[in-house]
Amino acid sequence: MKILITGASGFIGGRLLAYLAGIPHVEVRGVGRRPLPHSPYYRALALERLDELDFRPQVVIHAAGRASPWGTAQAYYRDNVETTRHIIAFCRRNGLPRLIFLSSAAVYYRFAHQYALHEDTAIGPPFTSEYGRSKYLAEQLLADYPGEKTVLRPCGIFGAGDSLLFPPLIAAARKRQLVRLRAENTPARTDLLHVDELCDYLWRAANHALLQPCYNLSADAPVVVETLLDEVLTQMALPLPQRTMDVATALRFAGAMERLWRWLPLRGEPPITRFGVGVFGYSATLDVTRMLADFGPPGRTFSATLSAFLQQQEKQK
Numbered sequence: 001m002k003i004l005i006t007g008a009s010g011f012i013g014g015r016l017l018a019y020l021a022g023i024p025h026v027e028v029r030g031v032g033r034r035p036l037p038h039s040p041y042y043r044a045l046a047l048e049r050l051d052e053l054d055f056r057p058q059v060v061i062h063a064a065g066r067a068s069p070w071g072t073a074q075a076y077y078r079d080n081v082e083t084t085r086h087i088i089a090f091c092r093r094n095g096l097p098r099l100i101f102l103s104s105a106a107v108y109y110r111f112a113h114q115y116a117l118h119e120d121t122a123i124g125p126p127f128t129s130e131y132g133r134s135k136y137l138a139e140q141l142l143a144d145y146p147g148e149k150t151v152l153r154p155c156g157i158f159g160a161g162d163s164l165l166f167p168p169l170i171a172a173a174r175k176r177q178l179v180r181l182r183a184e185n186t187p188a189r190t191d192l193l194h195v196d197e198l199c200d201y202l203w204r205a206a207n208h209a210l211l212q213p214c215y216n217l218s219a220d221a222p223v224v225v226e227t228l229l230d231e232v233l234t235q236m237a238l239p240l241p242q243r244t245m246d247v248a249t250a251l252r253f254a255g256a257m258e259r260l261w262r263w264l265p266l267r268g269e270p271p272i273t274r275f276g277v278g279v280f281g282y283s284a285t286l287d288v289t290r291m292l293a294d295f296g297p298p299g300r301t302f303s304a305t306l307s308a309f310l311q312q313q314e315k316q317k
Contacts, residue, residue: 016198
């Protein structure tokens with residue numbers, strides 16, 4: 001099987017490239033924006049120049065895009081929507097391969113508790129972030145693609161190489177700046193998935209006989225955010241947060257920070273964003289019945305993958 005991966009210089013795409021390169025009878029190529037040394041399967045290449053690869057894939061896994069919680073609407077549109085347009089055009093020119101688009105559960109998010117979100121749950125507007133909006137707009141482009149296709153909406157992804165989920169929390173804890181968020185006096189629940197399990201599901205999707213239009217992906221093990229955070233910080237011998245803040249207050253503060261960063265403008269990202277507050281302050285759990293029926297359960301339990309991840313973090317201290 002010939003598989004092309006976009007975004008192969010990023011966290012998920014890079015791990016997927018290494019994962020697929022180790023599977024017999026798979027010929028894989030990865031493309032991305034940044035050079036990667038010592039990778040015979042990778043090439044730094046703009047997506048509008050994919051024909052230069054001289055590679056005719058049977059499956060395209062589109063993992064390229066902007067995943068940061070902060071950025072302009074124009075940047076998200078360019079990196080998430082326009083890139084998808086380029087990929088669809090490439091697939092049309094190259095025999096209509098199976099197209100697997102890695103979207104995000106962020107398309108569902110509201111500033112409210114949400115439970116058992118199903119693939120048919122109504123989606124925006126409004127959205128909690130330009131990231132979620134741009135991912136949904138990219139999904140819409142696939143409607144006119146005549147080849148086989150599916151959209152995958154994973155929950156929060158963690159693992160070695162992640163810079164968006166646990167690292168900011170750990171950094172804030174080290175500075176004793178971390179606070180607990182509470183909305184409507186209800187602890188937030190969330191779904192997570194280890195990056196290696198996500199790679200396994202992408203491989204299962206590449207091989208599945210008949211794909212459905214969309215799948216939610218998670219470890220099928222919702223957790224209470226506060227409990228998870230305490231477990232991670234305790235394992236790493238970091239101080240637990242001593243203060244609790246109402247989510248509505250945190251959203252107002254994050255909004256003020258975002259306005260300040262846009263008006264001045266300041267470099268980097270604000271110390272807190274509305275999207276981040278929503279992710280950690282409100283519940284968002286996924287119904288993965290469709291995933292389980294077509295792809296089966298994860299290869300490892302969530303607790304096993306979390307334990308392995310924390311052991312890795314301990315070794316890197």
